[in-house]
Amino acid sequence: MSNIVKVGMADLNTVIAPGILVTLGLGSCVGIALYDTERRIAGLAHIMLPSSKSINNKQNPAKFADTAVETLLNMMIERGADQKVIVAKIAGGAQMFSFKNNNSNLLNIGKRNVIATKEILNKFGIPLLAEDTGGNFGRTIEFHSDTGILVVKTINYGIKKI
């Protein structure tokens, strides 16, 4: 077995091939996988909220889409990655619970996390190659740095490779 690095909630990390990055049980959170296709350097962030703006306590950059992408990108560049060949794949952003009169901000957080993630990737000029987002179910993801494949596992909807 190759090296497996776990990424917790509001956490991020990087590996070099053949390492594997894993994050368990994504719900409304979004897993952002970045990959240097030439040097096979991979990064994964497990974000909880769309934006660090208007939040007072922002000590942990891995918690927000905007600051997580920037921090992860810098960590990868420090390990020798070149931003020009970095691509992205994302998964998560589900809505785990629903109500009849559903206008709660909290319940739409998954969708907002996905939108914010796409915006920030766009801002850094990182192409989004694939995504498995939305729905009402949890996802466990494995990001394989030797191939750039993101494996998405669910309880009721099988396994998907993107």
Add this chain to the structure above:
Amino acid sequence: MNFNIDKLDNFQLDVLKEIANIGAGNAATALSIMLNKPINMDVPKINIIYFNEVENILGGADKKVTGIYLEFYSDIAGTVMFVLDELSTENLLSFFFTGNGKEKNFNELDEMKFSALKEIGNILTGSFLTALSKITGLDIKYTIPSVTVDMAGAILSVPLIEFGQQGDRALFVETKFTEGMEQVNGYLFLIPNMDSYNIILRSLGVV
């Protein structure tokens, strides 16, 4: 003095413990009346954890659990989530249906069992909120719960995201109900919005 999970003093913690104790006591009584059998309850524990420690509860972020979730509003507003592990869900359902613990097929939760979980969730969380309303004198209304069975991390992310807007830690009450040899370990997340925390503490004369 405003409420802040990262700066809770012992006195505020004691107040929360007392609320949890009365709330969970009411929930156990309600469960006992519904099932028509004695339900014992341990003194609830208040836990405060960092988000990346979530894996340590419920046996892992990818473990299958049951989440019962509802919103409350009126004088105070927020959400309540009651989370049960696989075995506890089976035990709770067996209290409900047969009472002999033989009803153990969590993997095949049908419509009927979902309804039962929704009803149990309604009674447990409802009696908890009723207790909170009685102690504080505040009016609290709540929605019908929504029930989901999925990965622990995915279900817990719902209350944790709410805490995430304030800090890096979450506060929850750990309760344990027992009927005969069967045990139900439940985790109750009571998440008033920050204004509501202050209203609760003020109504108790704490701030």
